[in-house]
Amino acid sequence: MTEVSSIPLQQSLKDLETAYSNFFASCKGERKGKKVKPPKFKKRKSKQSARFTDNGFTVNQHHVTLAKIGDLKVVWSRPLSVISYQLSVISYQLSVISYQLSVISYQLSVISYQLSVISYQLSVISYQLSVISYQLSVISYQLSGLSFQLVVFR
Secondary structure, X not given: OOOOOHHHHHHHHXXXXXXXXXXXXXXXXXXXXXXXXXXXXXXXXXXXXXXXXXXXXXXXXXXXXXXXXXXEEOOXXXXXXXXXXXXXXXXXXXXXXXXXXXXXXXXXXXXXXXXXXXXXXXXXXXXXXXXXXXHHHHHHHHHHHHHHHHHHHO
């Protein structure tokens, strides 16, 4: 076993980062609850474990395949339920879709707001055009009065 999978190493680094960030947040008073002690390094003789992400292992009826380790024979105490794993994947996908729908809903509300602003601006422009039209009619009336006076004086 000369190679080690990077997945458990990354998971342990992630756990260590979480432990230290909790410790320092606790020291600064940014974390609720009682103070957290600094993380302890585990001994080699203590219980050993490794965590793999979804792409680091596969599960079958007769064995589990771990990344860079290989197949491990497994005897299940009861039949393997693939449905629960599939349901968790479907649940995750549904949460992603729900998030995407909320983003789309937000974008639609922004577009609706922008359309209402444009509608308001168009109504202001329409009002200004009606004011200009009224002013032109006043000017036209005044010009007709001037032409009437010119005709009378000739």
